[in-house]
Amino acid sequence: MPGGYARKRMHDGHTRLRRRLRLRRKTKDLDQIDHDLKNKSDHLLNQDVDLDQPGFAQNYCLHCAKYFINERALSDHFKTKVHKRRLKALQDEPYTEKEADLAAGKGSYIGTPAKRKMETQPSKEEYSEGKRVKVVNYTPEELENMKKKKRKSMNSSNQLETNKMQE
Ligand SMILES: [Zn+2]
16 A cells, blocks of 8 residues: 555544545546646646645646646756656656557557657746647657667766776
8 A cells, every 4th residue: 555654543434534635645647647748738837726736726747747836846846856757757658548458459559659758848937938848759760869879878887887997
């Protein structure tokens, strides 16, 4: 069980309260977030004031599906590991239900999920300058170049290690 909160007696029997707490903790799944990025980014970056949400729903991270109290907190969040890890996870297109069906033998689905370029959503300023959320796949050439670069940097760090050992 995730979370691992000790059960507190005071909530026993308070089913409605417990249900509300559970719902609040639940975050969106990656495929939902993927859908948001593709289809609902403008709406989600321009939400109506909602007094129930942190920062009145005016500082939302699309990739993590999380509200922040102010612009500063949001931009600090963009620099965190949690956010960067999430961007990385979103590079691989999540399985849709249809694809999962196909993979389960209800059809022939061949191929790997597309690799997408994932950039942090535009800041309010960038947004007002016209920058929008885009979900773009890497071209095969770009993927090939990335692989090459990775290999090169691995080789050069190996070289450094070897040099160090020889010293
Ligand atoms: Zn985030």
